[in-house]
Amino acid sequence: MTDSPIPEPADPNDRVAAARALAWTSTAIAVATAFLFVFNAASMKSWAASLTPTEATARLVGLTSAWEAETAKFGLTAPRAWMHGVWGQQRARTWNVAKPGDGQPPPS
């Protein structure tokens, strides 16, 4: 096998270890998904809004909007909104180096 960063299972015949690893992975993925479902409702809403408008997607937009409003009531959308705002401020920063003569009226 060409060099891979992914390790092989220590014992490929250990069925118990393989089953435990699968349970660990499934739980981790399920928890991460649930976390994002609760704290990242804004992203789901904007994704739904970007879909081609149909009857089904209109229903999806309604559901995701309602879910975002529900999570916002409990302040769960605040961490994402705060980080988004801070990053936006950093993005908007410029060097803003004043040169001699800047800000003075032009000679008449």
Place this chain on the structure above:
Amino acid sequence: MLFPTLRFGLFFLALFAAAWIVRKPNEWRKIILLVASWIFYGAWDWRFVTLLIGSGVLNWGMARLISRSAGPRRRHALVLLGVVANLGILIWFKYFGFFLGQVADVLRLLGWQRDLPIIQVILPIGLSFFTFQGMSYLIDVYRGKLAAASLLNVTLLMSFFAHLVAGPIVRGADLIPQFERSPDLSREAASLGILMIVWGLFKKAILASELATGLVDPVFFDPNAHSAVDLIAATYGYAVQIYADFSAYSDMAIGLAALLGYRFPRNFDQPYRSVSLQDFWRRWHISLSSWLRDYLYIPLGGSRGNVWFICRNLMITMLLGGLWHGAAWKFVTWGALHGAALCIERIWAHYKPARWPNAPKILGLIVTFNLVCLAWIFFRADSFQTALTFISGLGRWDDSALAFTPMALALILFGLGLHFSPPRLIEAVAFRAARLPAVAFGLGAGALILIIDAMRPEGVQAFIYFQF
């Protein structure tokens, strides 16, 4: 269906569940993966799914014929036919329009004006990757490195969604033996897989996208409207952007495959810490550079000859490597620059008097990095002419910066700094994280994705290597 989108996330969650529920029999699992891969590919254009299937059937059939043929001449003729058929597909879709345009230009120069038929051929996504994969499979069967595989294994090898559209180019010798047994997960593999997906998401959504939209795209769109400061920043910015973009795709592909129980090869290894061009090609797009080495450079004679013979082989390999990226002179120029630099290194190593000391490594690193950046200008510019305009603008000194912002500087420094972090850092972190309880690990991964999603610009740009 792009990796860093919610749509793909839902697709993968469903596939992950289905693939592990139907773990046995292995054949059913592979059928699920195959159908899912076709759905993934069909999300771009359903018409080309038939091309993908046809290409898989072609390589399966040719490999069967090769393995059943006893005579060396017949085997040789069959492998040649198979390679020509793969190249034919590639040339038709990718190079036909380019070659026709060149023929028209030559005829015009000779004063023989002719209206050649204009055919707009749509380039199927990932074509260069899956045809190279098909060719390496055929050649490996011919060389006796690999037994001819079943139709299911060959079509899955070529269609597997994780590497389908932008690599890594996973060879049959690496993947088919994995398809032949039921896969298993380990906590370490799963932890590294998830972290590589999150890390890839960060590199694509933050590093590459911010640099592309804020700095590189506007400067390369109109180099004349920007100062030398912007041009220099965009040059280094693109070096970071293309690394972050392409290595992000590879990382996510490796991570996704790992979660399904498969191991893909490493594709990047801190390329901007290379101290020579030869070193660079051992660290950048490793699956392509090793493909070109094994199936082109070595068959041409490789390093088995004098220094000029080696240089000839290097130039041919790099020119064709450039052309692999796209049918345009700018890619040929990019390949030629790399080929020429590799030749100069060989000639210098051969003729340098033995008593002269070797150059310090830091000098090699600076020269190599700047040469690579210079070549990237041709790679990124819309045309050869734009690249020349861009380079001439580097001498137009003016300290105004329209596009170069503190954020761009921070991202460039961060992107370059990654190359000087301890090698295999993410692996070390992942193996430690694998000891955490699943809930803690899941919360951590969710929080990291939330942070990345909050920081990313609106929309998702396609990966740079999708066009190849």
